[in-house]
Amino acid sequence: MKNKVINITEAVDRIPDGASIMIAGFLGNGTPHNIIDAILAKGIKNLTIIANDTGITGIGISKLIAAKVVKKVMTSHIGTNPETGKQMMAGTLEVELVPQGTLAERIRSAGAGLGGVLTPTGVGTDVAHGKQTLVLNGKEYLLELPIKADFAILGATIADTFGNSFFNGTTKNFNPVMSTAADTVIVETAKIVEPGELDPNIVMVHGIFVDYIVRSNSNG
Amino acid sequence: MDDAKNIIARRIAQELHDGDVVNLGIGLPTLVANYLPQGVDITIQSENGVLGVNGSPEKGKEDPDLINAGGKHITVRKGSSYFDTATSFGIIRGGHVDATVLGALEVDEKGNLASHMVPGKMVSGMGGAMDLATGAKKIIIGTLHTNSGKPKILKNLTLPITAVGVVKLIVTEMAVIEVSPLGLVLKEVAEGTTVEQVKAATEAELLMSPDLGTFSVQ
Numbered sequence: 001m002k003n004k005v006i007n008i009t010e011a012v013d014r015i016p017d018g019a020s021i022m023i024a025g026f027l028g029n030g031t032p033h034n035i036i037d038a039i040l041a042k043g044i045k046n047l048t049i050i051a052n053d054t055g056i057t058g059i060g061i062s063k064l065i066a067a068k069v070v071k072k073v074m075t076s077h078i079g080t081n082p083e084t085g086k087q088m089m090a091g092t093l094e095v096e097l098v099p100q101g102t103l104a105e106r107i108r109s110a111g112a113g114l115g116g117v118l119t120p121t122g123v124g125t126d127v128a129h130g131k132q133t134l135v136l137n138g139k140e141y142l143l144e145l146p147i148k149a150d151f152a153i154l155g156a157t158i159a160d161t162f163g164n165s166f167f168n169g170t171t172k173n174f175n176p177v178m179s180t181a182a183d184t185v186i187v188e189t190a191k192i193v194e195p196g197e198l199d200p201n202i203v204m205v206h207g208i209f210v211d212y213i214v215r216s217n218s219n220g
Numbered sequence: 221m222d223d224a225k226n227i228i229a230r231r232i233a234q235e236l237h238d239g240d241v242v243n244l245g246i247g248l249p250t251l252v253a254n255y256l257p258q259g260v261d262i263t264i265q266s267e268n269g270v271l272g273v274n275g276s277p278e279k280g281k282e283d284p285d286l287i288n289a290g291g292k293h294i295t296v297r298k299g300s301s302y303f304d305t306a307t308s309f310g311i312i313r314g315g316h317v318d319a320t321v322l323g324a325l326e327v328d329e330k331g332n333l334a335s336h337m338v339p340g341k342m343v344s345g346m347g348g349a350m351d352l353a354t355g356a357k358k359i360i361i362g363t364l365h366t367n368s369g370k371p372k373i374l375k376n377l378t379l380p381i382t383a384v385g386v387v388k389l390i391v392t393e394m395a396v397i398e399v400s401p402l403g404l405v406l407k408e409v410a411e412g413t414t415v416e417q418v419k420a421a422t423e424a425e426l427l428m429s430p431d432l433g434t435f436s437v438q
Contacts (some may be wrong), residue, residue: 026268026305027291029284052305053347056291079344080291088343095343097336100267101309101351108306121313121354124384127346157285169285169302170269176304204304 001195001207003161008214011186012038015151020048022107022152022178027053027080028060030171032155032188034216036063045069050107050149052100052174053077054084068092074147076100099127102144104177110146111180117144152182154205155216156189163187163210164195164203172204179209186212224393227410227437228362230255232321232391235360236262240318241311243267243352246290248362249321265317267308267348272300289348312348313355320356322349324363324390326377329424331387331399333361334379346382353383365392371423373397373404394418396435397426408433 012035015021021039025031039047040063047070054075055062062081064070072094078084087093098106105117118141122128132143154175156165165187167175179185187210195207229251236242236252240262244250253264253275264273266288273288274297282293303311311317326334333353336346353359366372373390390397395418396408406426409418411434419426 026289027287029268029287029291053345075345077345077347079347085343089340097343097345099346099350100305100348101313101355104305104309119313121351123354125350125381127350169283170266170287171285172302172304173269174305177306 001162004163004210005161005192005213005215008034008038008188011035011212011214012042012044014184015039015044017044018046019044019151020050020149022149022174022182023049023051023061024152024154024173024175024178025052025060026170026173027056030155030167030173030175031055031060032153032186032216033060035153035186035188035214036060040064040067040069043069046071048072048074048149050074050147052103054081056080057083065093072096074098074103076103097127102127103147104174106144106147107174107181108177110148111177114146116146118142119144147181149182150184152178152185154179154185154187156187156205158191158193158198159187159189159210159213160193160195160198160207161213162195163205163207163213164198165189165205165210166198166202167204176204179205184211185209186214188214188216190216224364225251227393228364228391231396231435232360232362233257235389236260236319238262241265241271241316243312243317243320243356245320245322245349245352247323249323250290252321252362265308265311266294267305267312267352269303269305269308270294270296270300272296274300309348309351312351315355315357317352317356319358319360320352321360321362322352324361324372326372326374326379327361327363327387327390328374328377329399329404331385332377333359333382333387334377335382337380339380349382353386358388359386361387361390363390363392365394365418365421371421374423375425393437394421398429400427403427405429406432408435410435411437
């Protein structure tokens with residue numbers, strides 16, 4: 001079984017300027033903090049970020065926003081990092097607000113080979129602008145299209161060297177769907193074990209989706 | 221203001237039923253859990269991926285891997301479970317949440333809700349609110365009656381809409397208002413508050429419930 005563990009510098013060397021990156025986590029919980037720091041340290045820029053939120057000021061994705069290396073974010077919530085709203089209103093950062101459940105389904109549909117999803121969420125709101133609607137059995141739905149990315153970076157509690165990963169507590173959030181919808185998937189974890197050591201019953205991200213594993217010096 | 225929020229939370233708690241699955245929004249709605257009547261046992265969902273939320277941990281005993289959708293550390297009770305975001309919003313959109321308590325910037329007499337942005341001023345994003353407002357079986361709004369004197373309960377929204385015609389009940393520190401097909405019905409006023417005061421603080425027309433009551437502010 002392939003050992004996919006590399007060091008964090010090698011991992012971010014693969015990310016070019018202008019890349020689209022899904023960043024897992026919810027307000028920094030289940031977020032790959034060390035990879036974010038390494039992206040900043042290397043000075044990668046013009047990024048498109050797809051994530052639940054843009055972090056809390058000083059934590060997680062907010063560091064990328066503060067460093068002005070992001071040109072576009074697709075996210076459900078920016079309220080905990082006011083800098084995102086500031087850059088949006090200044091016209092220097094493009095922000096596409098996506099309802100949280102819709103964001104998960106758009107990513108899931110990309111990874112699951114679907115042409116999109118039909119959701120009632122957002123009907124009659126700004127979210128519906130420019131989108132096709134369908135009425136099925138008397139109920140109106142929006143057609144929401146899949147979202148893919150060049151990279152997905154995940155924050156696991158434990159991973160084996162093949163990439164099978166476990167996420168403790170509420171750190172699972174966007175990690176499983178994002179693992180399926182990017183060309184290159186990098187898992188950060190504080191604990192790396194050998195294949196066989198992780199009970200298959202608790203594997204939440206499957207090794208076949210994972211390209212690289214890096215060791216974090218903390219779990220954030 | 222904290223007093224007002226607790227008055228609202230205590231009154232909303234009386235709307236919940238034993239066995240309900242409930243999602244409490246960030247801020248004021250979270251306080252509802254502190255006031256559940258005796259014998260009412262609910263399962264609290266938080267959309268970041270947990271069923272069975274059970275309040276805040278003691279200082280120093282926080283589990284870094286355990287937060288609610290507001291980013292606050294939580295504890296969970298026996299019988300709780302964790303899941304990913306896709307499952308979480310399947311629970312929400314799929315009609316498996318009996319009630320959600322959400323805050324509001326504005327509500328109008330058709331039950332339309334605005335809660336996610338003030339163009340040019342404040343953009344927080346909808347987070348999970350659009351999905352919750354669309355998918356939960358009962359949408360209860362818990363909000364201060366006015367924004368520093370400016371009515372929040374309007375004939376028509378002025379802010380971008382978060383969900384269309386979903387609100388069933390509005391609870392403020394002054395009143396309990398039901399959204400009916402005929403318009404907004406004033407069901408209860410807070411002890412010490414008059415109907416005239418409620419009307420003066422409300423832009424929308426209020427119909428009087430035939431069994432208008434009062435609720436406690438203790």
